[in-house]
Structure formats: structure tokens, C-alpha cells
Amino acid sequence: MMRRTDDELGTGHPSRKHAVISVFSIAAILVHIVLRTGGLTSVAVRQLPLIATLLFGGIPLVWELLTKLARRQFGSDLLAGISIVTSVLVGEYLAGSLVVLMLSGGEALETYAVRSASSVLQALAKRMPSVAHRKRGSELLEVPLDQIAVGDTVLVFPHDICPVDGVVIEGRGVMDESYLTGEPFQMSKTPGAEVLSGSVNGESALTIRCSKLAEDSRYAKITRVMRASEQQRPRLRRLGDQLGAYYTPLAVAVALVAWLVSGQADRFLAVLVVATPCPLLIAIPVAIIGAISLAAKRSIVIRDPAVLEQIDTCRTMIFDKTGTLTYGEPKLTEQNCRKGFAPGDILALVASLERYSKHPLARAVLAAAEAAEIRLQDASEISERPGEGLRGTVAGRTIWITSRDKLAVQVPNVARELPQVAGGLECFILIDNMYAATYRFRDEPRVEGVSFIGHLLPRHLIHKVMLVSGDRESEVRYLAKHVGISDVHSTQSPEQKLGIVQEETQKARTLFLGDGINDAPALMAATVGVAFGQNSDVTSESAGAVILDSSLEKVDELLHISRRMRNIALQSAVGGMALSIIGMIAAAAGHLPPVAGAIAQEVVDIVVVLNALRVAWPPKALTDFRAGG
Numbered sequence: 001m002m003r004r005t006d007d008e009l010g011t012g013h014p015s016r017k018h019a020v021i022s023v024f025s026i027a028a029i030l031v032h033i034v035l036r037t038g039g040l041t042s043v044a045v046r047q048l049p050l051i052a053t054l055l056f057g058g059i060p061l062v063w064e065l066l067t068k069l070a071r072r073q074f075g076s077d078l079l080a081g082i083s084i085v086t087s088v089l090v091g092e093y094l095a096g097s098l099v100v101l102m103l104s105g106g107e108a109l110e111t112y113a114v115r116s117a118s119s120v121l122q123a124l125a126k127r128m129p130s131v132a133h134r135k136r137g138s139e140l141l142e143v144p145l146d147q148i149a150v151g152d153t154v155l156v157f158p159h160d161i162c163p164v165d166g167v168v169i170e171g172r173g174v175m176d177e178s179y180l181t182g183e184p185f186q187m188s189k190t191p192g193a194e195v196l197s198g199s200v201n202g203e204s205a206l207t208i209r210c211s212k213l214a215e216d217s218r219y220a221k222i223t224r225v226m227r228a229s230e231q232q233r234p235r236l237r238r239l240g241d242q243l244g245a246y247y248t249p250l251a252v253a254v255a256l257v258a259w260l261v262s263g264q265a266d267r268f269l270a271v272l273v274v275a276t277p278c279p280l281l282i283a284i285p286v287a288i289i290g291a292i293s294l295a296a297k298r299s300i301v302i303r304d305p306a307v308l309e310q311i312d313t314c315r316t317m318i319f320d321k322t323g324t325l326t327y328g329e330p331k332l333t334e335q336n337c338r339k340g341f342a343p344g345d346i347l348a349l350v351a352s353l354e355r356y357s358k359h360p361l362a363r364a365v366l367a368a369a370e371a372a373e374i375r376l377q378d379a380s381e382i383s384e385r386p387g388e389g390l391r392g393t394v395a396g397r398t399i400w401i402t403s404r405d406k407l408a409v410q411v412p413n414v415a416r417e418l419p420q421v422a423g424g425l426e427c428f429i430l431i432d433n434m435y436a437a438t439y440r441f442r443d444e445p446r447v448e449g450v451s452f453i454g455h456l457l458p459r460h461l462i463h464k465v466m467l468v469s470g471d472r473e474s475e476v477r478y479l480a481k482h483v484g485i486s487d488v489h490s491t492q493s494p495e496q497k498l499g500i501v502q503e504e505t506q507k508a509r510t511l512f513l514g515d516g517i518n519d520a521p522a523l524m525a526a527t528v529g530v531a532f533g534q535n536s537d538v539t540s541e542s543a544g545a546v547i548l549d550s551s552l553e554k555v556d557e558l559l560h561i562s563r564r565m566r567n568i569a570l571q572s573a574v575g576g577m578a579l580s581i582i583g584m585i586a587a588a589a590g591h592l593p594p595v596a597g598a599i600a601q602e603v604v605d606i607v608v609v610l611n612a613l614r615v616a617w618p619p620k621a622l623t624d625f626r627a628g629g
Helices: 012-038 043-070 077-090 093-117 119-127 218-228 235-262 265-275 278-297 306-313 321-325 343-354 360-371 404-410 449-460 473-483 494-507 517-525 537-542 552-588 594-616
Strands: 131-136 139-144 153-156 166-170 173-176 186-189 206-210 300-302 316-319 331-337 379-383 390-394 397-402 425-431 434-442 464-468 487-489 510-514 528-532 545-547
Touching: 012 043, 012 093, 043 077, 043 093, 077 093, 077 265, 093 594, 235 265, 235 552, 265 552, 265 594, 278 300, 278 306, 278 552, 278 594, 300 552, 306 528, 306 552, 316 321, 316 494, 321 473, 321 510, 331 343, 331 360, 343 360, 343 379, 343 390, 343 397, 343 425, 343 434, 360 434, 397 404, 404 425, 449 473, 449 552, 464 473, 464 494, 473 487, 494 510, 494 517, 510 517, 517 528, 545 552, 552 594
Parallel strands: 316 464, 316 510, 464 487, 510 528, 528 545
Antiparallel strands: 131 139, 131 153, 153 206, 166 206, 173 186, 300 545, 331 434, 379 390, 390 397, 397 425, 425 434
């Protein structure tokens, strides 16, 4: 069995060709065996099916290998080409046919393994609609998705999947964005609200204005992230190629010595047939893709497969605060209202507007309104431009929800009336341009945080744990004390985070966990960057892995998936190579003729690949720490 060439990876045609050659080879070999067993035909007639195999399958395969040789790609599959040519020269047609079967059959088997293992990753791409309903005046046309331009008006029917990112201009309803965000949450939509491609529309039709091309949409970016995981080659696989390149001249040398010492050309052929190191070339990539599949089933997207090689070797772990060691779900803890404003009335107005926002604090306000059994009202004229906060009209009153810094810049006279800075997150509410209330929030630490931090050193040899955040020192210190981290850096800008990660990466391999846009540079600078959730396209693109179901337990699962993949891949490759070397020695000594050697090598290859496929099968447990324990 041989690996696929790089230009074949991801294309169906070469794989089908190898599958056809494999089937033809099997049929020809079976016909030869039947004719040979019956003994009713001459030797020349019995050899015809084998000669057909060498012509139909051997010539194209040898030509491919010669092309690689011309490009100075010295891989172990060259051994197979030499074996095919040698088998023809010495008249060992059956052995040559078996090598053709090994070469083409290995390709077919690997393709099957890859497709089986990556089926979870392909599901996302298949889900996206290929057409959209574009409105132009009174005309409604169904057009291919790639013909939708920015500014086009698109109608999304009830229960349809939204085809593009955009803004609602007509209609009111809800959209299910859980497939993209992992949150079982129905987002209300009204004119002015943003919608994401891939979201499932509710009961009402919505008219939206496209804000991004389909290829630039949120959904398309996530799809590209998942597809990229199958196209990148991690260092572990390149190591297999390098070892194979060294192994080829060694095998040829052993084969030549066996031929020279014995004077028998078939020993040269026998050694080469047994020597093909398919376990090294196939077992490692099959194990990698099996691990990608297993991770995907556990809501972990491996964007860069090199993560699977490196993450278990990291010795420093650096956390961002929000959404990693905390839930990223702040709770409303204080409502300080200005005299003359009733807390219940303010909460009703604010919550009615916040249900159209995706800001992390919006959910906290809505939860508080729900707990208080407050009835929400319709909102209009909604605006949430970057740097301006959330604005809208509710019950005829203008509402503005913003931060201290934004308020100080835009309305300095009002900002001077604000209460002093206190611990926690905060926002300020203005009603009809008059300051009305200050809301404060607290993002609580994860229940499993303490046990996870304590679990890192004994189980994963993480010697240094750091908390690096852009949040206020009071919030960061509160969290660090709660979970047991002493190395703390607060109020850090993205540039400062990057500097810290670069400095630590020079000392040891680092693992950085974050979930915001300001984490992107640090994610890229760390040895391994892991993003929590899909809160930011930029973060997801920068990370080597994305944990959709945000929990620290999933990080532990990723560490264990990596360790298990490395162990099984090396077990398969080294074990298979050892058996091949034993076979080479036996063939050189004359104890293993070419045909028997080819059969023995095929059996070894199948066992090794099946063992590598174990990576995709979930074990009884993928984590060994107890949340809150």
C-alpha cells in the first residue's frame, strides 16, 4: 500500500483510477489462480491475466513514480516501481501483479479511510444552500448564491437557511443560530438587526439586505476552516516522508547485497516487495484524520492538524479571561437608578431593546427581565454601530445603552455625573438623552476552573499557568484568586498580549486559550492557539483548533485526543516498519520468495491501517478530571 501524491489529495479522479486498477488486478489474479488450479491451459495462457495487469495497471503507476523521480521526490513508493520493473525482467508476473495491487489498493484503502473519518467535517459544507431568492422591485428570482452582490435584497422564507450575512429591512421573527454559535438560543430579528448565513429562519419570512459576499460570509469562513484541516500537512507526517526517503536507499542496498551474495535476482525482488514501508506512509495520515474526525464529533474543530502533534508537548498554558475561565455570560448584579426613574420601568425599556443585540451583556439583561416577569415591548430604529453603543426607540422613548468611555467622548457633561468606577462590568443607560441608570455585571468563574488548573501539572505536565487579560485588574484578580493562578497580567492590549506570548514561547512550548478578536495575535504567536466558540471569525481563523462547545473539559479532551493519536500513529508506523525489516531479512536469506513476501506485506499493511483507524473510535473516556472535584 502506498500513500497518495500531494497533487492527488482532495481530488476524486486519481482515487477512482487507483480503485479501478485495484479491482482489475484482483480479478486478473483470481483468473490466473483458477487457470493454474485447473491445469487445463498452457503456462503462457495462465500468464495472460497477469500480463494484462502489468500493462493496464503497472505502466501508469510506474509512469507516475518516474514523474515524481523527475521532480526529485524520492519516496518509498519508488520501491514499488522498481519491484514492478524487476518482476517483469525476471518473469515473476504474479509478484509484479501483487505489487500493482499493493500500490493501487493502498491508495483506495487510504481514500476510503479518509472519507470515512472526515464525514463529520463534510456535513457542514453540504448544509449550505446553493441558491438565494433575490428581490428586485416586485420581481423575485432564484439565483445562484455566487451571483448575490453586496447590497442585494434577499428574501428568506420560513424555515429556510439564511444564505448570506446581512441586515433585516422588512419583517419580524426569530432565527436559530445554534448551528453556528453552539448556543441553543433563538435570536429575535426586526428591521436593523443583523443576520448570519447558516442561521435557520423561524415562522416568518424576512427580507434582508446582503452585507457580505457569500464567499466572505461567516458560514463560508467556518466551512473553509473545517476544510483546511484536511488539506494541511503536519510535521509528524512530513517526518514519515523523510524517514521513507532514507529507508528507500537502505532497502535497495539490502536487496542488491542479497542479489550479489546469492546470485539470484528474485531475492532482489523479494526484498523490495517486503521493504515498502506502507505503515509509515499511510498509518500516520490515517491516524491524523481519524483524530480530526473524533475531535469534530466532540465539538472540537482541528483547523491545523499540527495541533494534534504539538499540543500534548506544551508546558506553559496562557488563558484569556472572558469565556475561557469564565462562562462568558455576565449576570446583572446591580441596578443603580437615578432618582425619578423606576427600576422596573428602566429594565423593561432596556430589555426590550437588548433582545435585538448580540452583545454579551444583552443576555444578562434579558435574563433579569425574565426573572422579574417583565413583559417586553416592540423596538424600532435599532442601531448598534461600532463605537456608539446600542440605540433604539421603545414605547416612543429613545434609549441609548453605552459604556463609560464612549459616553465620556460623546456626551462629556453627562459623563461627569456618572458614579465612580467600581469592580465588575458596567453599562450606562440614557433615556431621552438623560442619564437614567448604571447597570453592573459579574462574569462568574467556571465551576470546573479550580479542578482543571490543578489537573494540568500532574496529568499534562503543564509547569506554568498564566492569566493574561484586557479586563480591569479588580476583575482579573478576582478570577485568578478563585481558580488558583498566581501569574496574572491585567489591562493588557492586544499588542501587550502578543509580547507576553512571544516571550513565553521562547522559553517553552505554549498553549493559548482565548475567544475574542483581541486574542487573534496571541493565538497565532503561541505554539498552539485554541479558540473558544465562534464569537469571532478572526479568532477562529487565527487558532489551530476551535472548541465550539466551550468548556474546559473539552480542552482536556483535546489534550487526550492528541496524546492518543501520537501513541497509535507511532505504534502503527514503528510496529509495521519492524515487521517489514524482519521480512526483508527473511527475503534476503531466501526464506521468503517474492509472491509470499507481497502477501505478507499486504497483511501487515492492512493490520497497521486498521490499527491506525482506531484513533477515530471514541474510547470509554476522553477526560480524566472531574469538574468541580
